[in-house]
Amino acid sequence: MTILATTNNAHTGNFSSLSHTNVVATGTRMVGPDILRSLAILLVMLVHLPLNATPSLLVTVREYGWLGVDIFFVLSGYLIGTQLFREMTRTGAVDFKSFYLRRAFRIFPAFFVVLGLYALVPVLRDNPTMQPLWKFATFTVNLGFDPREGNAFSQAWTLAVEEQFYLVLPLLVLLLYKRIGTGWLLALAGLLTVTGIVLRYTIWDAQVGILIAEGQFRPAFATYLRDVYYPTYTRLDGLLFGVVLAAARFFKPALCRRYLPPTVTIPSGLIFVIAALLCFVDRGPLAGQGIFPVFQAQLGAVAGFPLISIGIALLFCAMLDLEHVLSRWPVPGAALIATLSYSLYLTHKSAFHVMRQVVGEENLQGGVGFLAYLAASIAVAAVLWLCVEQPFLRLRDRLRWL
Template sequence: MASNSRADFAHSISTQNSPGDTAISIRSRAIGPDVLRAVAILLVMLVHLPVEATPSFLLGVRTYGWLGVDVFFVLSGFLIGIQMFKELSRTGRLDIKSFYIRRAIRIFPAFFTVLGLYALFPVLRDAPTMQPFWSFATFTVNFNFDPRVGRAFSQVWSLCVEEHFYLILPLLVVLLHRRINTKQALVAGAAAIIAGMILRYTLWETQVAVLVETGNFRDAFSVYLRDVYYPTYTRLDGLLFGVTLAGLRHFYADAYRRYAPPKVALPLGITFVATSLVLFSLRGPLEGANLFLVFQAQLGAVVGFPLVSLGIALILGAMLDLDDVMARWPFPGTASIATLAYSLYLSHKSVYHIDRVLFGEENLQGNLGFLIYIATSFAVAATLWYCVERTFLLIRDRVMRPGSTDRSQLSKPQSS
């Protein structure tokens, strides 16, 4: 994509966090990221939707709803990365203080509002047990997160991963800027991906395999979630591929267009995602699995994450390059869903639970149950967005000095 084109992401969209950031204040909307964000949050909601209220045509999709989190990770890596690379190119420095303030104002108000409601009103909790509140407040709940001990508000494990990313990446950029070149940075990123694969293999062999060998498949799956799936140090693939995509498109724009045009990147990305889904097809409790299927699940845990992340990154790159084409297609409701993504992410599990309390689970089956779950989720999310998210974004845009990190037009509240 030419740097001065309509779809130039460096000019068209502000920095966003994966589940929650929205593309509200942009000069020229890039359609692709909104589409991916909307799809991602709908997948996350679908995977938590009771099976009884899931339309039959979505049952097969529901199995792979977890893919939404990986889409969010790649989006976050790309959007934060392109913001930082642009600022470095423009000013020669990175305003870390401004970055952290903007991130805090973007993420904390809605998060702590929902967390406070969970603390004050136990009836809102979507599960009987919950991890300690201090672990949520410090964004460390994804470490040693055993779903057998507490599951309420469990979806924020991925927000914790992103918070750690937001904390560390700017420091690394400042530390390594002018000390290593882009090629060396790419080598370091590849080394981190390989290290993650080795770590997940080791954790599987030492923590999960023992339970699988004794036939304790359900506990094996819980340990897999605790030690392999949730921790930040095992889930950096999507964020790293997102940052890599940002670096390639920013520093090697011509080479990227030459070697990864949409006609190459899009089918290749779809192939990688499809292959990873096959590997993850038995990522569940593994109950009754034979040795070959267990090996397939292990292979998914080791190589599936980088494979799916690479595929999503290629698809994102292709969608950015096809922005002029996509702008002519109708995507009704996409921008609104993307705008509400963070509020939906934080609140939908509690809303599902309250629906069951108010209406009775037996009355929330089939298409009617599906409509009630979705309608109430969007109503609550819209309220949270308008009362909390939008309010603090407006405040932030008024108090942040002109020219601060990733500042855009203020005609509407920003998303970053």
């Protein structure tokens, strides 16, 4: 976002580190996390793909492609949570200096290279206008992010959510370690989940719903994104349940084996995912519709995020338990896409935009366009990975004080 047997070089989890945290002690990759990671980035790319280059079989999937973000959040919460739990168990403390420096080496180089290109080479921007550079540089771009005021490099909002979350999580782990038990942890997770639901409901009722009632659908869409979809305080569900899963598997492995075997987590995970998708069947402003059932749209905005996060966490738990089975049938290309996931995340929108400018959107229709966009994105991501990500990772690993 592996965790069960990572080397000492394990990285913190999010879009950036998910492609590098699945190396087990034997040096082999874990198939389950790779499959989820590659699925997540492909879904994110799909939702940004021009509709005229989307194969007919993927048009419906494209409407839900943004859920790839929630997959990443769960993976990230699990990975970073396990890393911190392992360190606390081993040393009784959290090395904040090492933690944040390692994150800086992992996150900053590729991010700031791409941000610099967006700033200095406007032709690369996927949208003519973008948010102020300082908001990207401080990882606060998701707060007060109104897409009407600039939408270039908009995918950076997810990285901002995770960076803000991980500023707080190590301190929480340090403060709560050995001070609360399983029951209190679940109660805290439940309280945070309910708080998120109430907060989203309140924002919707006070702002989005009023605009919808007045027939101002475009402003309602922008307000929904700005005040419900993007802010960290309304999007903690995936990260939260990822951390809860990490705590359960790390501190209570016997209970997990007993009460959360794949025969339980697979069907229950599917039930939660299906319930979430039903909530999002009519996503109101996100679907760009002029008329829609208001209650249905509100239900998705308010309750859909925790439902999908719980479902993903349960399915991920099953995949970890079934790694010995999944490893026999690795999905072709999953390891490559997973490895490039952070670079793909940073560059795919710009790659799509440049392809349209160079080749002409009229020449990028249907399957040909789909393959061309995919190939261009992978090529650009590979360059960024080879020229920026890898050198800084090697440098970081040479600095033994990290």
